Amino acid sequence: MKNVKTVALSLMVVFSLVLLLAGSGVAQMQDMEGNVICVEVDEKGNTVAKEQFTECKGAFVLVGKDGKLYSVSGTEEQMKMMAKTPKKKVSGQVSGSQRAWVIYATPTDVQKGTEQTVTGNIVCLLPSYEKGNVTPMVGTGPCNEAVPHAHVVTTASGQVYILSGSEDAISSIEKSPQRTNVTLSGKVTGNQGAWILYVQ
Numbered sequence: 647m648k649n650v651k652t653v654a655l656s657l658m659v660v661f662s663l664v665l666l667l668a669g670s671g672v673a674q675m676q677d678m679e680g681n682v683i684c685v686e687v688d689e690k691g692n693t694v695a696k697e698q699f700t701e702c703k704g705a706f707v708l709v710g711k712d713g714k715l716y717s718v719s720g721t722e723e724q725m726k727m728m729a730k731t732p733k734k735k736v737s738g739q740v741s742g743s744q745r746a747w748v749i750y751a752t753p754t755d756v757q758k759g760t761e762q763t764v765t766g767n768i769v770c771l772l773p774s775y776e777k778g779n780v781t782p783m784v785g786t787g788p789c790n791e792a793v794p795h796a797h798v799v800t801t802a803s804g805q806v807y808i809l810s811g812s813e814d815a816i817s818s819i820e821k822s823p824q825r826t827n828v829t830l831s832g833k834v835t836g837n838q839g840a841w842i843l844y845v846q
Contacts, residue, residue, distance in 0.1 A: 720751030725839030759833030
């Protein structure tokens with residue numbers, strides 16, 4: 647009888663653990679298909695989206711075949727490899743929301759990022775899923791009523807940060823009329839080609 651109780655208790659603990667893991671959104675590796683685009687600042691200071699490239703001084707986004715726009719994060723080596731051999735598929739852990747999806751090619755804990763303040767322009771990346779590309783645009787006002795899209799912050803030095811964060815934080819930024827010379831604070835993770843500014 648004692649063994650039956652022990653087995654039953656063990657099964658309850660295991661079942662509870664399975665439910666907890668399933669409910670906590672444990673990220674699994676996924677293969678996402680689409681068109682990889684390089685978003686960077688050109689020599690004139692304009693944010694451009696390039697479909698053809700052999701290096702990328704900004705950030706990568708994947709215009710997904712599933713109708714979602716993903717920013718791509720990974721190690722510096724992974725980003726260099728992606729630039730040299732543009733892909734139609736990116737593998738990684740997917741996190742975020744409709745206006746801030748990120749594919750992490752290497753598991754990343756944004757909470758362990760470095761607290762940082764970034765000043766620059768908020769650039770909307772408006773997707774065209776039919777063409778498989780994005781149009782970068784610095785708006786003149788709030789962008790919350792535009793089609794769901796991703797954002798980057800570009801600095802005066804030409805650095806590009808993928809903007810990520812909670813749905814409320816992204817929504818608040820989208821509703822703000824200020825688009826240029828904006829100062830945002832958050833946790834920065836990543837490296838050249840995949841800097842992420844995570845705001846809360």
